[in-house]
Amino acid sequence: MSTNMLPILPGATLGVLGGGQLGRMFVHAAQAMGYFTVVLDPDPASPAGRVSHHHIQSAYDDPDGLRQLASLCAAVTTEFENVPAVALAALAGRCTVSPAARAVAVAQNRAEEKAHFTTCGVPCAPYAVIETPEQMASADQSLFPGILKTSRMGYDGKGQARVQTPAELATAWDAMGRAPCVLEQLLPLALECSVIVARGADGHSVHLPLQRNLHRDGILAVTEVYEENVPLALMQQALAAAKSIADELEYVGVLCVEFFVLEGGRLVVNEIAPRPHNSGHYSVDACDVSQFELQVRTLAGLPLTPPRQHSAAIMLNLLGDLWFAQGEAPQDPPWAQVLALPGTHLHLYGKEQARHGRKMGHLNVTAASAAQARSTALQAAALLGLPAF
Incomplete structure (x- = not known):
C-alpha cells in the first residue's frame, strides 16, 4: 500500500x-x-x-x-x-x-518469527531450530524441559509437544513427521497478555489496551481488560515491544502480539498473529473503535484514531463443549439466563454444528468497574459450566 x-x-x-x-x-x-x-x-x-x-x-x-x-x-x-x-x-x-505477503510469511514460520523478534531487540524464550537430525542431536541441554513446536501451521496448542529429555525430543520429532520445528525452553509463567496494534501505511499506529489472557489446553479461555490488570511498567514495555515489532515489519493492518510474563516479572514475546485476535473481541462492546473497525480503517487507508475503552471488560470464549454439557446429544446452553445478567453481550459465529473444541462464539461482559465485570463474568461462567478464574 x-x-x-x-x-x-x-x-x-x-x-x-x-x-x-x-x-x-x-x-x-x-x-x-x-x-x-x-x-x-x-x-x-x-x-x-x-x-x-x-x-x-x-x-x-x-x-x-x-x-x-x-x-x-x-x-x-x-x-x-x-x-x-x-x-x-x-x-x-x-x-x-494488507497485511503484505512478507509480514504474513514471517508469522507463518516460527523460526523466522523468532529471528524477527531478535532483530527488533524484543526478548523471546531461548530456542533452537530443529530441521535436521544433526540439529536435533545437538540441541542445548539448557532447553530441557522444553516445548517442541512445528514451524508452520500450528495454532491453539496444535503441533506442540512437551519434551523433558533429548530422547523425548527425538520421539516427538518423529511423531511430527520430522517437519521443521523449533524447540523452546519451558519458562515459568506468571501470566499471559497481548497487545493489538493497528498500523497504517504512513507508519502511524494506535493500539487497544493491554489484554490479560488465560489459556486452557492451549486455547484462549478468558481475557480481562481494565485498569491495572497488569502493572503499569509491564504494560508500557509490552506496548513499546509490539510497536517495535510492527514497525520493523513495516506492517499495515491489525497485528496481535502475544507475551509471556515470567515469574519475577520479566516480559518475553511468544508469537504474533497478522490479523484480529480472540483477545481483542471485547473491543466490540467495550471500546469506541473495535479491532475490526481498525482492520477496515487500515485496509482502506482511513485515519486511525486511538481507541478509547469506556467499560471494564471480560471475554469468555465459548467452545462447542458447552453444547454437550447434558450428554451426547447437543443442547443449546442457557442463553436466556446468561443474558439476564447485566452487561452481557453474546456473539455467536453462525456455525451449523457444535463440536468439542470448536470455537462457537464468545461472551463479552462489560461493567463500570473491574470488580463488577468479574462478578458478572463469574456468574455467567457458572451458568455455562465453565471453570472459575
Whole structure:
C-alpha cells in the first residue's frame, strides 16, 4: 500500500481471504461503515461467506478465484495467518493488500518469527531450530524441559509437544513427521497478555489496551481488560515491544502480539498473529473503535484514531463443549439466563454444528468497574459450566 494513496471510501468493495468468525466480524464492521464485501473461502457454509455481499467459493491459492476477488475489490485483507503468502503476493499486483505477503510469511514460520523478534531487540524464550537430525542431536541441554513446536501451521496448542529429555525430543520429532520445528525452553509463567496494534501505511499506529489472557489446553479461555490488570511498567514495555515489532515489519493492518510474563516479572514475546485476535473481541462492546473497525480503517487507508475503552471488560470464549454439557446429544446452553445478567453481550459465529473444541462464539461482559465485570463474568461462567478464574 502506497503511503500517498487516497483513502478507499465507503461505497467501495473490500475483500477478505478466509470465511471464519474473524472474517465474519470484519464483514460486519465493513458493512456498518458502508462498504460492500467479498469473502473467498472454499466452505459453502463459511460464517463470513454467509453474511457477505459476495462469496467466492474456491481454494485460497486458486488462480481463478483470486482473479475474481481482485476484479471485485479495491482492497483485500486476510482473517487468518495460514492463507498462503503467495496468494497475497499475487493479489498485490492487482489491488491493495494488507497485511503484505512478507509480514504474513514471517508469522507463518516460527523460526523466522523468532529471528524477527531478535532483530527488533524484543526478548523471546531461548530456542533452537530443529530441521535436521544433526540439529536435533545437538540441541542445548539448557532447553530441557522444553516445548517442541512445528514451524508452520500450528495454532491453539496444535503441533506442540512437551519434551523433558533429548530422547523425548527425538520421539516427538518423529511423531511430527520430522517437519521443521523449533524447540523452546519451558519458562515459568506468571501470566499471559497481548497487545493489538493497528498500523497504517504512513507508519502511524494506535493500539487497544493491554489484554490479560488465560489459556486452557492451549486455547484462549478468558481475557480481562481494565485498569491495572497488569502493572503499569509491564504494560508500557509490552506496548513499546509490539510497536517495535510492527514497525520493523513495516506492517499495515491489525497485528496481535502475544507475551509471556515470567515469574519475577520479566516480559518475553511468544508469537504474533497478522490479523484480529480472540483477545481483542471485547473491543466490540467495550471500546469506541473495535479491532475490526481498525482492520477496515487500515485496509482502506482511513485515519486511525486511538481507541478509547469506556467499560471494564471480560471475554469468555465459548467452545462447542458447552453444547454437550447434558450428554451426547447437543443442547443449546442457557442463553436466556446468561443474558439476564447485566452487561452481557453474546456473539455467536453462525456455525451449523457444535463440536468439542470448536470455537462457537464468545461472551463479552462489560461493567463500570473491574470488580463488577468479574462478578458478572463469574456468574455467567457458572451458568455455562465453565471453570472459575
